[in-house]
Amino acid sequence: MNYRFSETIDSFKSSAVREILKLTQGRSIISLAGGLPNEQYFPLDAVRDAFARVFEQGNSVLQYGLTEGFTPLRESISKHLARKGIHAGIDNMLLTTGSQQAIDLLTKIYVDPGDVILVEKPTYLAAIQVFQSHKARLVSVDCDTDGMNPEDLERKIKLHQPKFVYVIPTFANPTGKAWSIERRQHTLDICKRNNVLILEDDPYGELRFGKGEPLPSIFSLGGEADGNPVIYTSTFSKIVAPALRTGWVVGDKEVIRHMARAKQAADLHSSTMDQQAIHQIFESFDIYGHIDLIRTQYEIRMHQMIDLLKAQNWEGVKWVEPKGGMFIWVEMPQHIDTAELMKFAVEEGVAFVPGVSFYADEPQTNSMRLNFTHTDYEEMKTAFERLNRAIEKLQSVAVQP
Amino acid sequence: MNYRFSETIDSFKSSAVREILKLTQGRSIISLAGGLPNEQYFPLDAVRDAFARVFEQGNSVLQYGLTEGFTPLRESISKHLARKGIHAGIDNMLLTTGSQQAIDLLTKIYVDPGDVILVEKPTYLAAIQVFQSHKARLVSVDCDTDGMNPEDLERKIKLHQPKFVYVIPTFANPTGKAWSIERRQHTLDICKRNNVLILEDDPYGELRFGKGEPLPSIFSLGGEADGNPVIYTSTFSKIVAPALRTGWVVGDKEVIRHMARAKQAADLHSSTMDQQAIHQIFESFDIYGHIDLIRTQYEIRMHQMIDLLKAQNWEGVKWVEPKGGMFIWVEMPQHIDTAELMKFAVEEGVAFVPGVSFYADEPQTNSMRLNFTHTDYEEMKTAFERLNRAIEKLQSVAVQP
Structure with missing residues (x-):
């Protein structure tokens, strides 16, 4: 059978996050990639x-x-x-x-x-x-x-x-x-x-x-x-x-x-x-009481991640502390291509979403989205250690002739 | 605000069944129109x-x-x-x-x-x-x-x-x-x-x-x-x-x-x-035991409806006894437009789906779909009495000058 698909078919692209999750399957990877709520607070x-x-x-x-x-x-x-x-x-x-x-x-x-x-x-x-x-x-x-x-x-x-x-x-x-x-x-x-x-x-x-x-x-x-x-x-x-x-x-x-x-x-x-x-x-x-619980817990995690970001001494890194939600948007120095970084990150056992996925046009290549709601503090710490090693690897490759 | 809809919008037609159900809302109508399973047999x-x-x-x-x-x-x-x-x-x-x-x-x-x-x-x-x-x-x-x-x-x-x-x-x-x-x-x-x-x-x-x-x-x-x-x-x-x-x-x-x-x-x-x-x-x-129960019960209802159809003495009416499923397809004589009949039927307190809704092209206007799974025998009998009166009304209008 020769299937004759519609022209539209090319416009159904699989999401970058999904492709990343495929890479992580069956491996012990800490994911800061998904937009998953924390299961602990499901009512x-x-x-x-x-x-x-x-x-x-x-x-x-x-x-x-x-x-x-x-x-x-x-x-x-x-x-x-x-x-x-x-x-x-x-x-x-x-x-x-x-x-x-x-x-x-x-x-x-x-x-x-x-x-x-x-x-x-x-x-x-x-x-x-x-x-x-x-x-x-x-x-x-x-x-x-x-x-x-x-x-x-x-x-x-x-x-x-x-x-x-x-x-x-x-x-x-x-x-x-x-x-x-x-x-x-x-x-x-x-x-x-x-x-x-x-x-x-x-x-x-x-x-x-x-x-x-x-x-x-x-x-x-x-x-x-x-x-x-x-x-x-x-x-x-x-x-x-x-x-x-x-x-x-x-x-x-x-x-x-x-x-x-x-x-x-x-x-x-x-x-x-x-x-x-x-x-x-x-x-x-009491759905409003429940929302208050989630807000409080997510805020704690957000601050934990911000503290970890601050502790990294990544040169030229920028972010804005979120006033709510589930994500921190991190801008790395211009020369760091986060899609490249991602490959090393997965090798090291940590995942995030490279910023390039979020642009409809004129993508920025040095940003990444980190989710802070789904991992606990101990995992977050390990995630940042791994991210550090990934950045080192990327930079050591970059300076190779 | 002047909303500027897509061209596609005209292709989203509301279904005939839905429009019929609107007519029946808030009134005591026996519906043979829907394709609803019988709630009595929900597990x-x-x-x-x-x-x-x-x-x-x-x-x-x-x-x-x-x-x-x-x-x-x-x-x-x-x-x-x-x-x-x-x-x-x-x-x-x-x-x-x-x-x-x-x-x-x-x-x-x-x-x-x-x-x-x-x-x-x-x-x-x-x-x-x-x-x-x-x-x-x-x-x-x-x-x-x-x-x-x-x-x-x-x-x-x-x-x-x-x-x-x-x-x-x-x-x-x-x-x-x-x-x-x-x-x-x-x-x-x-x-x-x-x-x-x-x-x-x-x-x-x-x-x-x-x-x-x-x-x-x-x-x-x-x-x-x-x-x-x-x-x-x-x-x-x-x-x-x-x-x-x-x-x-x-x-x-x-x-x-x-x-x-x-x-x-x-x-x-x-x-x-x-x-x-x-x-x-x-x-x-035991899902298969459950399916057997539904099959048996629906078959009883199908026969009840067939018996009622036979009892009506509608001139020139035809149907094929279904070997399964939820519907009987009834062909009335050529001169009966079931979409017209439907208006009188709703007045009398009974609903069905006029056959014309099921044609992509070249519609047949004298057929109707009757559902036999959702009504019990007593209701079915009343439904047929009402249908009879609707047919009489339609025919009396048809012979007016």
Whole structure:
């Protein structure tokens, strides 16, 4: 049989992280590469109890559900979002198989091949994959520690007439960065003025460190859901557990209705088993107390990693201490190609994600993303010893004739 | 905000069944429209126990999983399929959010806009939706009670050079038909000779009535998974429960690998919570005894509906008694437009799916799909009384000047 694949097939690239994980299989490697939450803080008892309460309701809990998602969970999420200044009713919401699916569905209904999507520089690698799978053309907007550069954003909007701007303004993947309120407002104003949609991806927003006030989402600055220039997506993967694969997306009714139709064709609906369980978690578990626990623990780990970074004496290394999330973005000196470094790192038994994977265009080759949530302090220390040896190896090879 | 949707958006049509269900909301309507399994036979205790056993394994069950799906479940399915003469290892298999997602992913990696897909006349309406969402051109192949007409299939293959042929050869949706072995072999031979892939959709294969031998899948006639001209998909929705949204697709390694990459972009992976639970069901529950129970009960209901059909004295009505599955396909006399009939039926408090929804082209307007699995005998009787009144109303309107 000679299989005759579609032209699209080349646009489904396997992710760099996935390829890295293949390298590490069956070997004793400490991975700072994944974006995995720490298993220790999964609320196993609460999830078990939630499922038990679902089953108490009888056989009908096992039937097909609505494409839009289990209605009582949409109501719970609506209340949850109202606490964050996001006002979206159940008709403004679609439940998805993680927020990844929300990104895919919006791209499907909004982007034709060749259409431009503006992204942060750098940005979430699996979003790059989705956009490319729909044959979008990606253009990066210059960024600093406060967010997207407004002048560059407006210039690129005028130049490329993009369909939407994809942003992770709160504790971004990969940079850990939190945009300033001014920059959020600016981005909203520019996009509104130019009739460009914003896709705000917020998987990490709850993982805020310190005691300050939470930052407003761009969506909440955009007003009511209907007519809002922002589509907002988030997930339970980081605050409850990834195995439940439940995310949500909110926005204008018309946009959500089109996304629901695209979802109907794609998979009819996501697991209603998981959706019903998560609804029970909202009903009977102190989810906000649990989020506080995760935030506190992740902050401790973040500081441990920052301390280790400081202790390394790596010449010319830079990073910005994250205010939340799961990652530290480390910039090595210009001459260190982190994709090259990675090969030695895997030999030494440590993995990270080379920064190059996070660029839609004009990649920076000297950065790397380190995850601090999944390893404990002892492992982290060993990881840094190994990273040190990898850097030494790389440099000794570099000076060879 | 002026939302600027993609061109594709018009191809995401809401399904006829869905629109019908909207009509029925909040009213006391007996629905023979849905394709819902009977809740009474959901193995609630087994599912509850399965989840409990998953939770006993500790926190790690809540972590992210592989795109390909939970490996032990793939192994269980591999063994399950071997009983049916389908030989596919775990690398030949991808777990999906229901078999609907398998159809979507294969279309994504195999079909470019304008490519032709050949389908049965009539065929599964949600498959039509998926194919249209990828801008495929659909061409129906003539069918009789034994399956696709081989001459028409070969003629249309030569004429249209299709990318694949989509079939539901075993207890089809909507016709309830089971293809003969000869016709299965014929279709395979023709497609193999012409290098055309077959997508065999088999959600109902286990729901076989009577005591005869099961029919071989076209996949099993095609030999080993690698190099097989058939991609085979099925689901746990009909034999365990739909809420778990777990399906699978098997085929050549290369095809599966491309589908996995497309899935990675679409949603990373499906619920591993549900996948782990289904694995436990294979481990500790008599799933084959359970399937026997469902088969027996559905066969009783099928006969009840056939008896009711016989009792109606509808002039010129025709049907073929299904050998399995969930549906009876009823052909009314030529002058009865079942889409028109449906409006009166809903007024009278009964719903079905008008046959026109199941045609990719050249629709037949006088057929309807009746589901016999979800209603009990008393409801069925009332449904037929209501249907009778609807037919009378339709005919009295038709004879008005």
